[in-house]
Amino acid sequence: MNPVIDLLKSHRSIRKFTDRKIDEELFQELIRAGQSAATSSHVQATTVIRVNDPGNRQRIAELAGNQPYVVSCSHFLMFCADMRRIFDACKRSGTEVKEGMTEQFVIATVDTALMAQNVAVAAESAGLGICYIGGVRNNPAEISELLRLPRHVYPVFGFCMGYPDQSPEVKPRLPLPAILKDDYYDDxxxxxxxxxxxxxxxxxxxxxSSANKDSTWTEQMTVLFTSKSRPHMRDFLRERGFEMK
Amino acid sequence: MNPVIDLLKSHRSIRKFTDRKIDEELFQELIRAGQSAATSSHVQATTVIRVNDPGNRQRIAELAGNQPYVVSCSHFLMFCADMRRIFDACKRSGTEVKEGMTEQFVIATVDTALMAQNVAVAAESAGLGICYIGGVRNNPAEISELLRLPRHVYPVFGFCMGYPDQSPEVKPRLPLPAILKDDYYDDxxxxxxxxxxxxxxxxxxxxxSSANKDSTWTEQMTVLFTSKSRPHMRDFLRERGFEMK
Known part of the structure; x- marks a missing residue:
């Protein structure tokens, strides 16, 4: 259709990287491209932590369910939903904001995802590969402590980035009629x-080409949602000031 | 840096559109490009409703806080976080999934935002303009009823798309040192x-060039977060099966 759409449609997660490091100037451009994504009412409720410390990378790799590419990628980022910067700014201007509203959680989570997806597209356009690490929500409290995240900030997902050392197949997606509806939700x-x-x-x-198995989407979902509901998430978020009021 | 990064950095919301309609083939390509975004464990927890009905468009424009471009854009989409398709598939395979977990809410909300941002980038690469409509969360229950959204589906945001009839300035973003940290959250x-x-x-x-005012980011945030916390969101989400357990 056009080169950008072709790029988007060729996405697949990369979990094996060469030793080559991402240039600092390029890295900053990727983050700026991320910031250019839409943000709810200009809130910009995201902070990105670039984790350089090898010990912390190792620990996060373990806490995320043993994902070694957290260590081996060029740049590992933690995308954090951040309401603190806004609360601080409001406080300095003399206003106390009501914290813990569900809507604030939605705003900050969506802002963070929009920004990250722009970073993903920018990175892939520069020949890099990426992988989202939702597994950081396996142990979000320990990871928050490791990265000294303050109240009103939570790690939504990690993000591996580097030069690909593999070329996996593009994974199929649900057929259009299953996910696109006209006028009404018609199932x-x-x-x-x-x-x-x-x-x-x-x-x-x-x-x-690797990790072959005999399975279907329904079977995968069945396994996933009977075991991996991360039941600690509610209490974790509450303790961090996202109370869902 | 490269044409894709330049495209990302040139994003601004478009709220005025020409009468030209988006071609159906292009539209489907945009949605497919959206589907190609990463999805948590292949869950694909998003459904897109394309709202064609002029009466429903008008009603949504009002419910979202009087946003006339919901009516005047070529295509108006409702991006919905959708756990229902998964629950249904699991049920058909004989498994009852525990509903209402906070983690499911995070997965579905993030999946939906990642997909939408890919649609945004794809659209802009094809010369279209877009605008996210978070205002649909002003009246999410009425909008859910209008679009007959079932339980376990909620409207995260609306999305206007069409050929731009304006060329607003790119809005500045926070300086990099405010949003990017090395190793630890250091404020x-x-x-x-x-x-x-x-x-x-x-x-x-x-x-x-338009809507000039004398204001700052801090002032805007102060107004926003003392008035617009959408306190109905918690109960709305609970009623839709997102109980934050």
Whole structure:
């Protein structure tokens, strides 16, 4: 369609990186490109921690469920939803803001994801590979302590970035009729669409170049949502000042 | 730096559109580019509703706080966080998933934002303009009813898309040292950085081509967070099956 759309459609997570480091000037451009994403009412409720310390990288790799690319990538970033900067600014101007509102959590989480996705696109446009690390939410309290995150800041996901040393297949996505609806949420075609996608995924898992298995999307989701609900998240967020009031 | 990074850095919200409609083939490519964004464990917890019905567009424009471009843009999309498709698939395979976990809310909200940002980048690469409509969270229950959203689905934001009929300035962003930290969250420079940004924004608001005002970022945030916390969000989300357990 056009080179940008082709780039977006060629995304796949990279988990194996060469030793080459990302140049500092390029890195800063990627972050600036991230900042250019839309932000709710100009709030910019995100802080990015670049983790350089090898010991902390190792610890985060373990806490995220043993993901060694957290250590081996050129740059590892923690994308944090940050309401603190706003609360501090308001306080300095003499206003006490009501904290812990659910809407603040939504704003900061969405802002952070929009920014990160721009960084992802920018990085891939420069020949880099990336991988989101949602596994940081396995142990968000320990990670927050490690990075000295203050109240009103929480780690949404980690982010590995570097020069790719692998070229995995692009993973299929659900068929358009399953995820795009006209005017109303109509799920009458969903069962059929998901069945068809299950077959697509079975073929993909059987034939991909590594970690082959015999499975479907439905089977993967079933395993995921019966085991991995991260039940600590509510209390963790409450303790960090995201009380969902 | 490169054309993609230049494109990302040139983003600004577009709120005035020509009458030209987006071609269906291009539109579907934009949604597919959106789907190519990373998704937590392949969950793909997003459904996009394209609102064609003029009456519903008008009603949403009002419910979102009188935003007429919801009506005048070529395509108006509602980006919905969707856990229902997954619960349904698990149910069909004989598993009852524990609903309402906070982590599920985070996964679905982040997935939706990542996808939308890819659609935004794809759209801008094709010469379109876009505007996120967070204002749909002013009245999320009415909007959910209008679009017949089932339980376990919620509207995260609306999204206007079309050919731009304006060319506003790019809005400045916080200085890099305020939002990017090395190894630890260190806010020792933040007050100074925000003060400097307040001056940048004062100049921007004074000199931009429309809606001039005398204000700063801190002043804008103070107004925003003392009035617009959308206190209904918690109960709304609970009623939709996002209980934050």
């Amino acid at each position: 009458s075609v969903d069962q059929e669409q998901v069945s068809s996608f299950d077959e697509t995924m079975r073929q993909y898992y059987r034939s991909r | 020792s420079v933040d007050q100074e950085q925000v003060s400097s940004f307040d001056e940048t924004m004062r100049q921007y608001y004074r000199s931009r």
